[in-house]
Amino acid sequence: MRSRLFRRPNAKIGAALIAVMLIAAVFGVMYTPYDPIINNLHLRLVAPSGQHWLGTDEWGRDVFSRLLNGASISVFVSFSTVLVSVAIGALVGALTGYFSGWPSRVVMLFIDALLAFPSLIMALGVIAVFGASSTGVIIALSLTYIPAVARVVRANVLSLREKEYVEASRVMGNAELYTMLRHALPNAVAPIIVLATALFGWALLAESALSFLGLGVPPPESSWGGMLADSRNYVSDAPWLAIAPGLAISLSLLGVNLFGDALRDEFDPHMKNLV
């Protein structure tokens, strides 16, 4: 299965771009050439050079170092969002799919209502409550994506419930909850992985959009969206400030999208219309 996936050129390019992003994120935590936070006003708006590969910003901070630091924040926020929304969404989806009855219907009513919010708008509403911070972004985005995960998992579990092997487990006298967790849910893993990959991309984009709006990761912490927002004041003097973070977001997203597409085609061509 794995070797077949990587025979697709898109999967290779996607995986390579994701790898670069992850390596940058690791460096962002472990080692950056300069301090990404501390100001150095002697070095304001220095153009890219051998010393500062991507130049410096209006506070004299090294753009490359901030880019690495931003990678770790983006990856951390996106990954946490995926983890939280898949864990809760899959549980809700599996329970409502496996156990029919009025509690399931009520829960689905709420899930459908949550889906009625345009996703970025809902995230903005949640942030209005929790305040702008990494945690705020993770909570806001998870709440936004849980309904989508619940929907997909529920649809899968609904059809798996009718399968003979699930029936068999029930006939053998296994508890319903055990049957669901042991036999129904594991068979819904493939679509969950495909969805989780897509979610990672959405979260990455949404996090940078929120930071761009000033409602995401607060300064002085570096985030790609925030760096882009700051660059707007210097577009004519220091265009490099707008190029580097934008390219970083776009290439990371391209990687996730390419890999996600390949994964989806590999696992389940019928998912095309769902995600």
Add this chain to the structure above:
Amino acid sequence: MLTYAAKRILLAIPTLLIVAIAVFAMLHLIPGDPAQLMLGDIESPEALARLRTELGLDRPLVVQFAVWMGRALHGDLGTSIVQQRPVLEILLGSFAVTASIVVPAVVIATLLAIPLGMLAAWKQNTRVDAGLMTLAIVFLSIPSFWLGLLFLMFFGLKLDLFPVVGYVSPFENFGEGISYLVMPVMSLALIETGVIVRMARASTIEVLRLEYITHARAKGLSETTIALRHALKNTLAPTWTVIGLTLGSLLGGAVVTETVFTIPGIGRLLVDSIFARDYPVVQGALLFITAIYVGVNLLIDLSYPLFDPRVRLS
């Protein structure tokens, strides 16, 4: 058809009710006293007490919700604390601005994406297809705020073709208004084309497999006739959903594009109001935007039978 329409409309009501409850609850979830939050720290105790009575904060939650909901249904969304004007009036003004960039952008994206998507499907697995799909996924991966910023730097500052900052309504001064709209519309349109073209391609491929297309070919019809007379309509149905979702979400949330180009649209209004803690506007905007989103999707659902008569039966 009528039962289908009635069912769809009825289904939207509980959704909107839950949305309203969520938006109402929001203000009460924020730690602290809503009246205090709205007024800030410097106001006198009298002003605080007055606002508390005005908002009905001294009454039970259920009553507060009923009163708030009742007013909202009559178009009274309260008064903005910052602008001291009715919230609905502010919302309608900024919604018109957002619509003036989003509607042209989605129309352009649709007109570009459907023929290109059909072309890619027709030439499936050729260089044309690969080239178009590569372009699509690249544009899909560029955040709209970055593309907007690049447009600003290149077309605005370097070539000096379009004004960089501000907004003039095309309804007041058409020529000038349009020049402010070109860059935001183009940056939104290009990205949405990437989204829609993939859907158009996928649904065309599904359609091309069907027997009636083989039959049309066997009759000796030209490929153009098959595309326009036979495939187009069935391709549109699923693509239509994506277009509707795009239109609905952009109408309420072209926030980032509006921010890049300093356009006073409804998304920008929401963000500014969050910063200013102008909660009546925040609540009003959330409710309004979601109602638009649900409304657009409802219209899309109701239009399905036009493309696909089979929907009427289910």
